[in-house]
Amino acid sequence: MAKATNLGFPRVGVRRELKTALEAYWKGSATAVELLAVARELRARHWALQRDAGLEHVPSNDFTLYDHVLDMSCLVGCVPPRYQWDGGVVDLDTQFAMARGRQVGDVDVTAMEMTKWLDTNYHFLVPEFAADQTFKVSSTKVFDEFEEALALGVVTRPVLVGPLTYVTFGKKAADSVVSNGDLIARLTPVFIEVLQRLAALGAVWVQIDEPALVLDCDEADKAAARGFYDAVRACVPSLKVLVATYFDTLRDNAAFTFSLPVAGVHIDLCRGEGQANTSANDADAVLDAAVALAEGKVLSMGVVDGRNIWRNDLSVSLRRVERAVAALGVESVFVAGSCSLLHSPVDLAAEGKLDEQLRSWMAFATQKLGEIKALSRPRAEIGGELAASDRVQADRRSSTRIHDVRVKARVASLTDDMARRQSPFSVRRAAQRAAIALPSFPTTTIGSFPQTPAIRKARAALKRGELTEAEYSAAMEREIQLVVDFQHEVGLDVLVHGEPERNDMVEYFGEQLSGFTFTQNGWVQSYGSRCVKPPVIFGDVSRAAPMTVRWSKYAQSLTTKPMKGMLTGPITIVQWSFVRDDQPRQMTSRQIALAIRDEVVDLEVAGIRIIQIDEAAVREGLPLRRADWPAYLTSAVTDFGIAASGVQDATQIHTHMCYSEFNTMIGSIAAMDADAISIECSRSKMELLDAFASFKYPNEIGPGVYDIHSPRVPTVAEIVALLVKAVEVIDPRLLWVNPDCGLKTRGWAEVKPALVAMVQGATELRALVQVTERSNELGDAVSV
Numbered sequence: 001m002a003k004a005t006n007l008g009f010p011r012v013g014v015r016r017e018l019k020t021a022l023e024a025y026w027k028g029s030a031t032a033v034e035l036l037a038v039a040r041e042l043r044a045r046h047w048a049l050q051r052d053a054g055l056e057h058v059p060s061n062d063f064t065l066y067d068h069v070l071d072m073s074c075l076v077g078c079v080p081p082r083y084q085w086d087g088g089v090v091d092l093d094t095q096f097a098m099a100r101g102r103q104v105g106d107v108d109v110t111a112m113e114m115t116k117w118l119d120t121n122y123h124f125l126v127p128e129f130a131a132d133q134t135f136k137v138s139s140t141k142v143f144d145e146f147e148e149a150l151a152l153g154v155v156t157r158p159v160l161v162g163p164l165t166y167v168t169f170g171k172k173a174a175d176s177v178v179s180n181g182d183l184i185a186r187l188t189p190v191f192i193e194v195l196q197r198l199a200a201l202g203a204v205w206v207q208i209d210e211p212a213l214v215l216d217c218d219e220a221d222k223a224a225a226r227g228f229y230d231a232v233r234a235c236v237p238s239l240k241v242l243v244a245t246y247f248d249t250l251r252d253n254a255a256f257t258f259s260l261p262v263a264g265v266h267i268d269l270c271r272g273e274g275q276a277n278t279s280a281n282d283a284d285a286v287l288d289a290a291v292a293l294a295e296g297k298v299l300s301m302g303v304v305d306g307r308n309i310w311r312n313d314l315s316v317s318l319r320r321v322e323r324a325v326a327a328l329g330v331e332s333v334f335v336a337g338s339c340s341l342l343h344s345p346v347d348l349a350a351e352g353k354l355d356e357q358l359r360s361w362m363a364f365a366t367q368k369l370g371e372i373k374a375l376s377r378p379r380a381e382i383g384g385e386l387a388a389s390d391r392v393q394a395d396r397r398s399s400t401r402i403h404d405v406r407v408k409a410r411v412a413s414l415t416d417d418m419a420r421r422q423s424p425f426s427v428r429r430a431a432q433r434a435a436i437a438l439p440s441f442p443t444t445t446i447g448s449f450p451q452t453p454a455i456r457k458a459r460a461a462l463k464r465g466e467l468t469e470a471e472y473s474a475a476m477e478r479e480i481q482l483v484v485d486f487q488h489e490v491g492l493d494v495l496v497h498g499e500p501e502r503n504d505m506v507e508y509f510g511e512q513l514s515g516f517t518f519t520q521n522g523w524v525q526s527y528g529s530r531c532v533k534p535p536v537i538f539g540d541v542s543r544a545a546p547m548t549v550r551w552s553k554y555a556q557s558l559t560t561k562p563m564k565g566m567l568t569g570p571i572t573i574v575q576w577s578f579v580r581d582d583q584p585r586q587m588t589s590r591q592i593a594l595a596i597r598d599e600v601v602d603l604e605v606a607g608i609r610i611i612q613i614d615e616a617a618v619r620e621g622l623p624l625r626r627a628d629w630p631a632y633l634t635s636a637v638t639d640f641g642i643a644a645s646g647v648q649d650a651t652q653i654h655t656h657m658c659y660s661e662f663n664t665m666i667g668s669i670a671a672m673d674a675d676a677i678s679i680e681c682s683r684s685k686m687e688l689l690d691a692f693a694s695f696k697y698p699n700e701i702g703p704g705v706y707d708i709h710s711p712r713v714p715t716v717a718e719i720v721a722l723l724v725k726a727v728e729v730i731d732p733r734l735l736w737v738n739p740d741c742g743l744k745t746r747g748w749a750e751v752k753p754a755l756v757a758m759v760q761g762a763t764e765l766r767a768l769v770q771v772t773e774r775s776n777e778l779g780d781a782v783s784v
């Protein structure tokens with residue numbers, strides 16, 4: 001029997017108990033003691049679940065009140081000076097100040113920066129390293145939790161973020177010349193002290209997470225990491241170290257990783273096969289390469305997908321486990337989830353409404369523990385499980401709910417010119433200028449307006465049957481009328497309907513497309529107490545009927561100004577959903593692209609002259625390895641083209657993207673060939689514009705002029721200053737004026753003055769910069 005193991009379990013609790021407890025504490029309606037009691041109860045419950053499932057390695061310190069990377073910063077005493085930490089044990093409120101900022105009285109400190117954990121939707125708090133950064137053990141959490149589990153009879157495998165990963169994802173002060181290697185060297189004695197203490201408490205194994213090893217790694221960083229693991233081996237020889245890698249395969253870092261002086265290496269065997277945006281698509285080859293390198297070490301096999309909700313194909317996985325066991329011996333093989341189960345929902349049993357057949361195809365974290373256990377046992381003992389798994393796989397393979405011949409035929413018949421507009425941009429632009437009257441520096445917004453409590457209440461009432469469809473529609477139309485009136489009053493040029501009818505920009509479309517289903521409690525932590533509930537794409541996707549046309553048509557009927565239609569793009573829909581694992585992601589997004597194309601055409605027929613297809617998530621879908629970028633980007637550009645290109649030249653297609661750091665993929669954004677793009681960049685003070693100094697973005701563009709993530713209202717002067725900066729690098733004939741992103745999370749109290757300031761900013765810019773349109777040919781000097 002191989003060992004059944006797990007890298008991490010979701011923290012939030014099946015009913016999001018942690019969220020409730022945290023938010024009560026932050027509001028002041030619960031004490032720290034009450035919060036910590038809930039946390040303790042969750043840990044105990046999750047340890048018991050894993051032990052009762054028969055797992056031999058159960059993690060500890062995978063739990064956190066907010067974020068496990070923040071916990072590392074506390075453990076090693078990496079607390080930025082603005083929190084005025086006294087240098088002792090980092091207390092609860094300092095931790096939360098680091099996570100969320102603190103505003104009391106005249107104290108006003110900002111939170112640490114937050115960013116996505118590799119290519120997941122989980123956000124961690126970015127460590128900040130001062131030039132003279134020192135480290136010392138400053139938290140007892142990892143020891144306390146080990147002892148807490150011990151008292152419950154479980155000898156856990158404590159989890160730490162490894163130094164290479166911690167340093168790689170941290171941020172150095174601007175004036176710092178310190179290298180990753182220096183930081184790793186300074187961290188080494190602190191880690192050793194922690195590991196020695198854990199060993200003294202009775203830990204046998206420790207799990208050191210090094211997902212940085214699946215990235216393109218620098219040789220100097222690898223050498224520093226080796227120094228660290230050599231030191232651990234020398235100073236804590238009794239402790240067995242498992243280096244855990246996940247989210248992609250090791251590729252050119254495999255030989256290095258397996259040569260480290262550690263007891264075991266964990267690899268992810270689920271991210272290939274078209275499931276990630278990665279070219280590592282042959283799990284068998286990946287496994288064989290690992291087995292060849294694993295001599296003398298334990299190989300921990302991530303065969304159960306920690307990032308999706310599908311039941312494991314036990315037959316396929318068991319064959320892989322058996323192959324590894326045959327080569328390495330049963331003592332040297334661990335069976336595990338591909339990564340921490342943090343990225344999957346907690347328990348399928350909490351789904352009361354899920355259709356029985358769909359449910360039979362799924363496994364959440366709790367069910368995945370059972371799969372891991374089954375795969376650790378000899379074939380002869382799991383005949384029942386294997387047969388059940390085979391039945392599920394056969395059922396999915398042949399289900400008519402999944403396979404729609406019309407959708408497959410349509411994808412197969414796609415031609416290259418379906419992904420291209422009829423004419424090049426300059427020709428389209430002339431047609432659009434003739435059809436749509438706009439001033440220079442036209443003003444618009446990104447789509448959503450405040451989702452007020454009244455709107456949410458109406459939606460909830462509709463769900464409960466307390467409001468009829470007709471009553472709900474009337475309520476939404478009133479909201480649209482309000483938003484249109486407001487935009488007239490402020491003087492915006494291109495209006496939007498405000499998206500009141502949408503719960504969420506992906507869910508709204510998923511609910512109307514075939515091939516999607518939704519869970520009731522399938523929450524996954526996004527950051528801190530925040531969770532998301534991704535839709536599940538289980539089958540071929542098609543559109544039965546128009547999804548947005550009636551709302552856009554109604555909104556257009558209220559104004560003679562252009563009303564922008566508003567859709568979510570295929571890449572974003574895939575990126576923010578649980579995606580089927582029985583076909584490549586690219587096939588799923590292609591099908592969605594065709595469905596969106598139909599909607600775009602229907603909007604045009606309904607008289608909508610400007611249509612925006614949001615691709616908010618295109619940047620975050622970028623593969624972890626540079627080598628995989630071109631294939632992903634080519635496919636994304638094609639998907640966008642398919643969605644956008646069913647219309648006439650005179651119809652103007654917009655897109656919108658969030659998060660800065662687009663500089664590396666600007667060429668692909670241009671290749672999407674939207675007539676206009678609005679792009680988030682005011683948080684980075686328009687650093688994005690640097691990219692345009694060297695790369696002339698060929699079409700129209702609106703770099704966001706104010707940050708909608710903050711309640712702060714921008715001044716006219718600030719907006720004008722940003723716009724003046726923008727016209728230095730962007731042809732003024734191409735420049736739009738818009739906020740960073742949608743306004744749905746803001747209140748009207750902030751939105752009103754902010755948009756007034758924005759429109760005023762555009763007016764002042766028009767007085768400063770005269771734009772004359774001399775020809776349709778762009779690129780010749782025109783401005784100022």
Ligand code: MET
Nearest residue numbers: 446447448614616742743
């Ligand atoms: C996260 S991007 C949001 C785009 C959407 N149209 C909105 O305005 O909310």
Ligand SMILES: [Zn+2]
Nearest residue numbers: 616658741742
């Ligand atoms: Zn956005």
